[in-house]
Amino acid sequence: MTPRKQHYLPTIDCFRPVVLLKHLAFCLLLGSCRLVPEGTYTNPIKEADYELLSLSLNNYNDNDTIFLLSPVSFTFRADPGTTKLLRTEVLLDEQVITTTSEPSGTFSLGYPYLRTGTLTLRLQFITSSNSGSLADKLGMETVVVWREWVLIVDVDPPPAPVITHSVVNGYSVISWPGYTKANFVKYTVLAEYSHYLRAQRTFTDPSVTSWTDSSYAGGYSVQYYVTVETKVATRTSSISKNNIFDFTVTYDPADSTATIVLPPVVYSGTFNRFVIRENGIDRITVTDPLQTTQRLKIQSPGYQVTTELSVRYYHNSPDHPIVAASKAILTEIPAQRIPRRATKYYYNATLQQIVGFWSSGSTARLIRMDPNTLQPIDSVTIYNGPSYHVPYEGEYAYFSRPKDLVKVNLVTHQETSFPAITSTFGSGPSVITGASNELVSYAWFGPNPAGPGVIYYERVLNTLTGTEIYYLTGTVSPTPVISSFGTFLRATNNKIYKINGTTTTEVGVFSGLGLWRGFREDQPDEIFVASSTMQIYDANTMTLKRSISAPGGFVKYDTPKKKMVFSEYGKVHTVDINTLELKTYNIIDFDAVIINGLLLTSNGNFIRLY
Amino acid sequence: MRLTLIVTALSITCATAQVRLWGAFGYGTYAMSDIKEIQSDFVGDFPVTPQITENFPGYWNYEIGGEKVIDSTYFVGACLGYGTTAGRVQYTDYSGSITADQLVSYVSVGIPLGLILNKNRKRYTFTFDLRPAFVFSSMSIEIASVLGGQSTKESAGFRSLNLSIQPSLGIRRKISKLILSLDAGYHVTLLGGRVFLDSNREAYLLNKKGDEVKIDWSGFRVTAGLAIVL
Incomplete structure (x- = not known):
C-alpha cells in the first residue's frame, strides 16, 4: 500500500509539470465557464430611397x-x-x-x-x-x-382716392386718380342722395376714373363715395355737393305781380322744365332754363294773408323726386281807410252808390258814398227805429218810427210818412223791404183785440198811392219780403205772391229746402236758397233752375258785380253768376264785408278784390 | 479568486481513506421561468421586433467538494458549485443594433448527503445523493445599443439566495485511489428568494404582474467527476 501512496502523493505536487498542465487545463475550463451570449439577429431591410x-x-x-x-x-x-x-x-x-x-x-x-x-x-x-x-x-x-x-x-393699402367734382355737359361728374398696381380689384362709386335714394356703380377696369351721374339734378344734396378696392385693402373717400334749390321772389302790390328769379340750372343735362305754381295751381311753365326771370300776376291776392308761390323743377331723372321750393309772400292788396265808417252797407243801383247806415242812440244816418272810394257824398238823418231798408233799386230808403213808416229820398232828403199800425198799442214797423216801384213791405204786432196775447200784421203798401195791396194778420211772427222791383212777395208761411199793379196773386208755397236767402236783386224772379249748394229757383214756378257750388258757405250775392260770394277759413271765393268763374282770395277777417267788389275790413280799411 | 479556490481544493491532502475530495463538471438545464418572462418583456419593449437569440440554455456547471464515507453506507460532505446561463434579446439592421443580455450565474454551497446503495460491491458503487444547498445567484442585465455611430450601454446587477435540493443517482468506479463518478439528478428550488437590486438592497425585482421574480435554477443535472480517496 505504501508504494501506492507514494505513487499518488506526488500527484498533488503543484510544481510537477504534469500537475501544472492539469491545473492549467482546469483553469482554462473554468475561465470559459461563463456563458456569454453571442447570438445576433439581423433584419435585412433596406434604406429608403431619398432621391x-x-x-x-x-x-x-x-x-x-x-x-x-x-x-x-x-x-x-x-x-x-x-x-x-x-x-x-x-x-x-x-x-x-x-x-x-x-x-x-x-x-x-x-x-x-x-x-x-x-x-x-x-x-x-x-x-x-x-x-x-x-x-x-x-x-x-x-x-x-x-x-x-x-x-x-408690396401689400401697402391703396391711397385714399381724391375725388373731384365737375359739371360736364350739364351732368354731375366725379373723378378720381387711377390705381395702377396689379392688385387692383374694383372701384365702387356710391351716390347717396338726401332723399335716401342711392346709386352704386362698380368698375373693374382700373382705367375708369370718372363717373357721370346722369340722374343728379341738383336741388338736393348728394354725397359721393369712391372706394378703391385692392386685394390688400379698401380705401374710401367722399365728397358732397349741396345744391339747394331755391328761388327769389319780389311782389309788387301795385299790380299784384310777383317777379320770380329762378335758380340757374347747373345740371342742365337733366333739366326738363320749371313750373311756377300759385297756391298749388300751376301758373307758368318754363322750358328754357335761361329764362330765369318770370313775372306772375297773382290771382288770389287778399287781405292779411300770404300767397304760396312754389317752383317745381322737373328733371329727367324719374327715380328722383321732383325738386321744389316754395315761398309764402304777402300778397295783401293795398288797403285804404274807409273815410266814413258805417254799420251796414248797401248798394243802390239807381244811384250807383253805396249807402252806409250809421246809428247812435235814436239817431241814424244813411250815408251815400262813392262806390269805389267810399268817399261820403251825402247823408240823411233818420230815426233809429227797429227797422230800415235801402232798396237795390230806386232813390228811396225806408225806416220805421214808433207809429209810422217813413220813405225818404236819398238825394232830396224828402220824407213821406205812412201810418203804419192799426192800433194805438202796436209796435213800430219792422222787417221793412222796399222796391224800386216804391212798394214797401213791412210787419208789426200789437195786442190781440179779440183776446189775450199779440197778433201779428204784415202789409205791402204802395207808397205812391198810399194804398194797401196786401194785408195779413196772424199769430205767427211775419217776415214779409218784397223783391227789388216789387214784383214778388214772400209772405208768412213761405207763400209766394206775384204782385201785379195793385193786386197780388198767390203763386204758391215755396218748398225749396234750405235757408231762404231772398229774391235776387238784379233779377227778382229768382230766389236764392242756401243748401249744400247755392240753389236758384224760379219765382214764377218755384222750381229749381240751377245750382252753384263753391268751397265754403254762401255769404251773399254781390249784386253790382254779379258775384256769388262764398267763404271758408282764410279764403273768399267768388263765382260769377253767369260765367261761373271761380276766384279765390286769401282773406282772414271774419267780420269783413264785401260789396261792389270791395272788401271792407273790420278794422276800417277797404281793398278792392275785383 | 474562483480559480484560486479550485486549485487550493484540489491540492488538499487528506490523511484518511474514508475521506475523498472530488471535482466535477457537468451540464445542467435551467427553468428560469420568471427570468424568461422578463426576457419576453424585453421583446415587447423594443421599438422594433427583435429576436431572442439566447433563451437561458443549458450549460456547463462545475463543482468541487469533499465527503466522508461513514460505515461504507452513508456519505456526507460539503461542496461548492458554480453554474451559469444567459439570455439575449437582439436586433440589428443597417441603422444600428440593440442588445439586451441577462447574464445569470450561481455559486452554491451544498452538503453532499447520501447513501451508497451497494456498499458490498468493490468495483462499481451506486449512490443516491440528496445534496441540499444554498444557491447564491447573481444576474446582470446589460442593454447596449449602437445607433448612428454612437454606442450606449446600461447595466444593472441583482442578487438572490435560494434553498434547493438536488436528488441525484450516481455510479462510481474506483480505480486505485481514484474514483470516477457519474451523477444524474434534478435540481429543485425549494425556496426562492427575492431578487434584490445590487445598488439598493431594498429594491427587488417584480414582473409586470407585480409578482416577485425568482431565479429558478431548477433542471436536470448530469455531472462527471473525479475523486481522490485520501
Whole structure:
C-alpha cells in the first residue's frame, strides 16, 4: 500500500509539470465557464430611397422669385416617395406659419405675416425613412426636404382716392386718380342722395376714373363715395355737393305781380322744365332754363294773408323726386281807410252808390258814398227805429218810427210818412223791404183785440198811392219780403205772391229746402236758397233752375258785380253768376264785408278784390 | 479568486481513506421561468421586433467538494458549485443594433448527503445523493445599443439566495485511489428568494404582474467527476 501512496502523493505536487498542465487545463475550463451570449439577429431591410422625394408649389416651381401684391393662397404638394411624411411646414422668414401632416394642402400668406418687403418663403417637409429600421422606429432617421422662394411683396393699402367734382355737359361728374398696381380689384362709386335714394356703380377696369351721374339734378344734396378696392385693402373717400334749390321772389302790390328769379340750372343735362305754381295751381311753365326771370300776376291776392308761390323743377331723372321750393309772400292788396265808417252797407243801383247806415242812440244816418272810394257824398238823418231798408233799386230808403213808416229820398232828403199800425198799442214797423216801384213791405204786432196775447200784421203798401195791396194778420211772427222791383212777395208761411199793379196773386208755397236767402236783386224772379249748394229757383214756378257750388258757405250775392260770394277759413271765393268763374282770395277777417267788389275790413280799411 | 479556490481544493491532502475530495463538471438545464418572462418583456419593449437569440440554455456547471464515507453506507460532505446561463434579446439592421443580455450565474454551497446503495460491491458503487444547498445567484442585465455611430450601454446587477435540493443517482468506479463518478439528478428550488437590486438592497425585482421574480435554477443535472480517496 505504501508504494501506492507514494505513487499518488506526488500527484498533488503543484510544481510537477504534469500537475501544472492539469491545473492549467482546469483553469482554462473554468475561465470559459461563463456563458456569454453571442447570438445576433439581423433584419435585412433596406434604406429608403431619398432621391424620390420632391416638392412643388402651385405654378411657381420654376420661379425663384415670386411677386406678391396681395394676400395669396398657395397650394403645395410634397411627394415623400416611400418615406413616411411626418409633417409639412411653411416658413416665412424662418417663422413657421403653417404646419400640417398632410402631403398637400393650401396655405395663405396674409396678414400679419405678409408685409411689404423681401421675404423668404420656405416650404419643407420632414419624413422618416419608413424603412422600419431601429433608427426609423426611434425617430432618428428623418429627412428634411425644402425649397425656398424669394417673395417680393408690396401689400401697402391703396391711397385714399381724391375725388373731384365737375359739371360736364350739364351732368354731375366725379373723378378720381387711377390705381395702377396689379392688385387692383374694383372701384365702387356710391351716390347717396338726401332723399335716401342711392346709386352704386362698380368698375373693374382700373382705367375708369370718372363717373357721370346722369340722374343728379341738383336741388338736393348728394354725397359721393369712391372706394378703391385692392386685394390688400379698401380705401374710401367722399365728397358732397349741396345744391339747394331755391328761388327769389319780389311782389309788387301795385299790380299784384310777383317777379320770380329762378335758380340757374347747373345740371342742365337733366333739366326738363320749371313750373311756377300759385297756391298749388300751376301758373307758368318754363322750358328754357335761361329764362330765369318770370313775372306772375297773382290771382288770389287778399287781405292779411300770404300767397304760396312754389317752383317745381322737373328733371329727367324719374327715380328722383321732383325738386321744389316754395315761398309764402304777402300778397295783401293795398288797403285804404274807409273815410266814413258805417254799420251796414248797401248798394243802390239807381244811384250807383253805396249807402252806409250809421246809428247812435235814436239817431241814424244813411250815408251815400262813392262806390269805389267810399268817399261820403251825402247823408240823411233818420230815426233809429227797429227797422230800415235801402232798396237795390230806386232813390228811396225806408225806416220805421214808433207809429209810422217813413220813405225818404236819398238825394232830396224828402220824407213821406205812412201810418203804419192799426192800433194805438202796436209796435213800430219792422222787417221793412222796399222796391224800386216804391212798394214797401213791412210787419208789426200789437195786442190781440179779440183776446189775450199779440197778433201779428204784415202789409205791402204802395207808397205812391198810399194804398194797401196786401194785408195779413196772424199769430205767427211775419217776415214779409218784397223783391227789388216789387214784383214778388214772400209772405208768412213761405207763400209766394206775384204782385201785379195793385193786386197780388198767390203763386204758391215755396218748398225749396234750405235757408231762404231772398229774391235776387238784379233779377227778382229768382230766389236764392242756401243748401249744400247755392240753389236758384224760379219765382214764377218755384222750381229749381240751377245750382252753384263753391268751397265754403254762401255769404251773399254781390249784386253790382254779379258775384256769388262764398267763404271758408282764410279764403273768399267768388263765382260769377253767369260765367261761373271761380276766384279765390286769401282773406282772414271774419267780420269783413264785401260789396261792389270791395272788401271792407273790420278794422276800417277797404281793398278792392275785383 | 474562483480559480484560486479550485486549485487550493484540489491540492488538499487528506490523511484518511474514508475521506475523498472530488471535482466535477457537468451540464445542467435551467427553468428560469420568471427570468424568461422578463426576457419576453424585453421583446415587447423594443421599438422594433427583435429576436431572442439566447433563451437561458443549458450549460456547463462545475463543482468541487469533499465527503466522508461513514460505515461504507452513508456519505456526507460539503461542496461548492458554480453554474451559469444567459439570455439575449437582439436586433440589428443597417441603422444600428440593440442588445439586451441577462447574464445569470450561481455559486452554491451544498452538503453532499447520501447513501451508497451497494456498499458490498468493490468495483462499481451506486449512490443516491440528496445534496441540499444554498444557491447564491447573481444576474446582470446589460442593454447596449449602437445607433448612428454612437454606442450606449446600461447595466444593472441583482442578487438572490435560494434553498434547493438536488436528488441525484450516481455510479462510481474506483480505480486505485481514484474514483470516477457519474451523477444524474434534478435540481429543485425549494425556496426562492427575492431578487434584490445590487445598488439598493431594498429594491427587488417584480414582473409586470407585480409578482416577485425568482431565479429558478431548477433542471436536470448530469455531472462527471473525479475523486481522490485520501
